Amino acid sequence: MKISRIGSATGLAVVTALALTACGSASNTDATNSAAGGGTSSSADSSTGSGTAAADRGCFTGSLSAEGSTAQQNAITQAISSYQSKCTGAKISYNGTGSGAGITKFIAKQVDFAGSDSALNPDKGEPAKAKAACNSTALDIPMVTGPIAVAFNVKGVDKLNLTPQLIAKIFAGKITAWNDPAIQAANKGVQLPSTKISVFFRSDSSGTTDNFTHYLNTVDPADWPQAHDKSWKGSVGQGKAKTAGVASAVKSTDGGIGYIEWGYAIQNKLDMASVNGVALTADSAGKAVESAKIVGTGNDLSLKIDYQTRTAGAYPIVLVTYEVVCSKYADATKANNVKAFLSYMASSEFQQQLTQVGAAPLPASIQQKVLASIDSIS
């Protein structure tokens, strides 16, 4: 009798502990980031906060909610924690649910601004819907440059150079072994093994897939005729869930190759291929964004990345995430808060921190236009 009572008491304790662990892991997968650093102090403290932040827009007290792209998750988390440590009265939350979900919530007026991997799409009527929701034009403001790395794992090879055509052929399944003469030609002097190439793609809908396939379709439509899409339309490969899945799969498969955000490639210590001799660094990604054309009108700064840029030293596979905001908010406090946070995020002070999280800082020419655009929000 006594033994089974102790047994069930222990069992109950272990079950409770595990259930609480479940709560912990559930909130981690939720990826919600709110009021992490010191945002709980009263408004009395905010005056000291704003005094030290005279350089940028200053601090605000209040809360902001945003939702959207997971590609800029790391960058926004960094921005929120830096901003909240400076401005203790501010509470900002960003939920990484995906670009589509973010824009839907923005149009439904449930969040103050949205993060998206692509600008509002006129084919889907998004600019019109956002304009109706804001009662003023919605602006796409580029904020974070997320370079896409082509990560590979080949035993004995740590430096690999690929041409855009080679990348398209590999991901289309036209080249199936690492020691193919075409790859060898781009890598003189490197001993390539005969391992089979294992392609990995994102099984979930992803802005990274969208931008990567846009790159492939633009630079080599002969080998990659499919239009760009958030879902993988290629005919070979294995789909893994989320960037973490692809990174993990590439890391554990000899001969694996996949496309993942730069930050994750660094975190997982994966080898990355250079494109046309240009390795992926903050500089080379920045050069590609610099050569982008602004296709938005007025204060809308939608960019058209030139994937075939001839700028020397530019790494062309980049995606830019936008913050989608109203040009005029109904609530003046909200407009002020959004301006304060976004101008901090666009400031050089913060942009320099982006390399730590695997993003590249905005080049100066674009940054100035971004700051001007943010200034115009009212």
Next chain:
Amino acid sequence: MNSIEVTAPESTKSGRRPGDLLFGGSAAAAGWTVIVAVVLIAVFLLAQALPAIAQDHVNFLTSTDWAPNDKPARFGILQMLWTTVMSSVIAVVIAVPFSVAIALFLTHYAPRWLAGTAATLIDLLAAVPSIIFGVWGFTVLAPKLVPVQDALSGTLGWIPLFGRVSSVSGGTTIFTIGIVLAIMILPIITALTREVFSQAPRSHQEAALALGATKWEMIRTAVLPFGRPGIISATMLGLGRALGETIAVMFILSSLPDGAPWSWSIFGGGTTFAAKIASDVAEFTPGVGTGSYIAAGLVLFVLTFVVNAGARIVIERRKAFSE
């Protein structure tokens, strides 16, 4: 002799006590709420799914394409149906014999002190979150199953079901997810069958023993037939969980690219209804985009319903042994 009739006491003129009315009423209300909720879910699924299916340019049930956002929308659920059914069947085929054996061991063979602790530990397995299973399956189990899969497809490869598939590496196949699902549904089936076996009438068991049956023969004749409806109900519950499992499948199973050739093999990749919907939920576009996924959800709903209805029929036929 006249038969004696016994009726409930009539203390109020209306014939029912307030306590009876209240309890009976709440029980009826709860029952009706559940029925109405299920009907409303079915209505919601149909209302969203049918307009989308009407715009589908390929046969919804037999096509393997999945491109609902393309301009002529094309989407079909055949590949998802196959993967969902196969992974759940593998899970049930592995889990049920184990569960019945564990339940028998706990009720009839184990010493008293072991039975209690072991039962608690097995119930703890049900408390492990699915995402833990997903991460464990992906990092630990899948690589370890690669030699097992190679061996099986080497010896049994001539059967299409066990054919060798070269496009999926790392062991992230339907076979692996079937095993992980089996581990996830094991505690559910075990807990229920344990309860059922412990309710087997002692008089029948003792009578069997008195007639000279060995322990196994006693179990075979007195306990198992009694427990059959319970085993089937438990299996259906476990199967329901296996069919709807989302996170573990998303993390472990490699999905196939759009143009992949059809494969009967369980050593290939694929995706299940729940995992597909969860993967793409963030990027739903209103209209055909969302409707196609809800249509997939509807198929899963109907599948679970059909399986449960079939189980109910089997149980009703066996009702004779439930006394």
